[in-house]
Amino acid sequence: MPTVQLRRLLPVAVPFLAAGLVSLPAPAVAATPDEASAAAATWLADALSDAGTVVGSFPGADDTPISFTDYGRTLDAAIALLAAGGHDDVLGVTLTSATSADAVAAYTQGVPFDADDAAYAGATAKLAFVVEAAGLDATDVAEVDLLAQLLSLVTPEGRLEDRSDFGDFANLYGHAFALLALDTAGRTPSDALVQGLLAAQCADGSFPQEYEPETGEPCEGQVDATGLVLQALAALDLAASPDAVQARDWLLAQRNDDGSFPGEVPVNSTGYAAAGLLAVGSDIAASRSWLTTQQNADDGGLRRGAGTATTSDLFATAQALPALDGTTFAGAARTVALQPVPCIATTVVLPASTITATGAATVQVRGGSGTQVDLLAYSRPSTEYTVVRSGLIGNDGTASFSVRPPTNTRLLARQAGCADGPSVVLNVQTALSLQVVRNGARDYTFRGDSLPARPGGLIVSLYRITADGSSVLTAQTRASASTGDWTLRRVFTGSGRFGFVVRTGQDLQNAPGSSNVRSLLVH
Structure with missing residues (x-):
């Protein structure tokens, strides 16, 4: 930009900045990756709910938001805090929430919406891994054996398959977590389960999200999926296998000069890709340094790294934190004590x-x-x-x-x-309605409903509204005890236009009720 333009802009911009009227994105924290990791972990722990979870929402009736626990992202946060170390007071609550009977049933079995025997491979695998990585027992989580449930979803071809009325959504992310879970639990995955993962590898060495591409479509790998698969292979001591080496080389070729990786959300993709490379022994210093540039100075959270987004993002921070810390998922394993969800006044x-x-x-x-x-x-x-x-x-x-x-x-x-x-x-x-029928000269029948009906019937009073707004009691009747219907007949001695309203009194069951005012020409 020419200097003359800067001179014209600065006198205008500076007063607004000085007055605090313009809010600019906080610059990245000038920190080492280790310092950035500690700050990001603190922000993430503070960003979780009082129950240690990630809460999402969707619009309900009349656009009233309905909140729900996003267990998948809650487990991402748990993995991140395991990797970063510390914050066990928060992480212990997270683990308690994620391993409750309601959580296991809803997240891994689709309760109450799916079939009685439903089970989801990806959810079961991810929860089982986090449980084992935290030093807990995945064979007894709210009386559910997650490892047995996981193995029941392995097909003869070595793939994972959801058991659900809504279809099969199992993919390579869940498969990689399954291998990590079994290994962390001290189990040796079957050759079929390992080969079921490797069979999905693309010719260029990458791994896609799905087991097979759509009919007629080529196999296209993802940096996120390839990174997670590399972590699983490394945990099984297969880091030097030809399949892992080919995947590593493909992943290294995707890395940008600044250490970042391409993706819809570059911070997440860089986190998963770099952690995979770290697991197989590659240098990820450039990627860790790039992640520090995506950190906000004002709170320590990481941005998404996409478009113009400048706010700290919980999902991005959680998925990038292990790589930023220089830790793999398997390397994050440590013992964490469960902590009760705090009772907060309602x-x-x-x-x-x-x-x-x-x-x-x-x-x-x-x-x-x-x-x-x-x-x-x-x-x-x-x-x-x-x-x-x-x-x-x-x-x-x-x-x-x-x-x-x-x-x-x-x-x-x-x-x-x-x-x-x-x-x-x-x-x-009490809900009251008022209708009027003329029977003859100054002779009228008033009727309506009183809800709710009640034993003995409710006393309904008819009032005439005078010119000065006063109410004059004109007649009373008792409503039906079964239907709440009421009727009364009134013969007037004079003529004119009056307003009429019916009312009920205060009692234990209902507050005083009143109908709309009905204008009536009495003649």
Whole structure:
């Protein structure tokens, strides 16, 4: 850029920068790879939820976000923290969450959506590896033998295959984790299982994501998949095998001059590729140095390395951290003690404290991010709490539910395994409708519904609205105990236009109800 242009731009830009009105991306941390690794691990540990997990979300009804635990990325974070060392207080909670009965069932078996005997190869393999790498026993995780479950998914051809009503999505990532899991557990993988992986190798030495390309398509390797496969082969003492050497050479040829690797998310790809090369004895100093340039100075997290993205990214940081630290997945293995998920106070917040029967109320529960909570309630005349909704607290510390109680309702929230939070009352007004039919001169029948119906019938009062806005009681009746229908007949002595409304009083079951005002010409 010519100097004259800089002189014209600087006087404009500097005042805005000085005033703090322009926010620029934080520059990369000027640190050694080891220093960068420590900072990234601290950021990653802090970025996890209170349950030590990665929480995702998707839009539900009315675009209300529904949160879920992303167990795959949670395990990526666990591998990263294992590799970096330290932060065992957080990692211990992560392991507790990832090995709970609910987690094992949902992540590896598709509960409650899939078949009763469903099992997923990639999820089972990845969880089994993390469990063994942390010094735990993969043969007894919430009473599930993950290694037996994994081996039950091996085909006669030595491939992995999901057992699922939704199809087979097993691939080479899961296969590599399966070999790592078995090796870390002290098991020797069968020759068929090893050959099932090697059979997918492309002619150029790379490894693709899928076992076979689409019909008519060439075999195209990925740097991420090839790097992970190299880690698995190295763990089996096959680093010097012709297949591994060919894969290594292909991977080295993909490395850019600055040490990075191409990919949709270059930081992730560089992390996986460099860790694979490290496992087979290649120098990854350039890749580690490049990863330090992708670190943000303000928090220590790594960027994605793609496009204009400048914020620290949890997924990128987790997948790149082992390589940045100079550690392979197998080399990250160490013993970590399980830690309980902390009990964090839950509170129920009602954006509207009163609704009308048959209407919906939004209930917000505040608690620890990533924790599972139950919403308990009772509606009058009952006084016994039951679980009416369950869900996961999102990254913002809240979960929202919709309820439609017919009567006054008391609600509280409880984090799984923890004490009840304080209760709040949602008042529910009786729902009233009003219709009018003229029978003759100044003779009218008023009728409508009152919901909910109740034993003995609800007293419904008809009011006339005067010109000054006052309400004058005109008549009363009792609604049907079974249907809530009500009817009353009124003969007026005078004529004119009046407003009419029906109301019910306050009682234990419902808040006072009121219909819409009905304008009526009495004649």
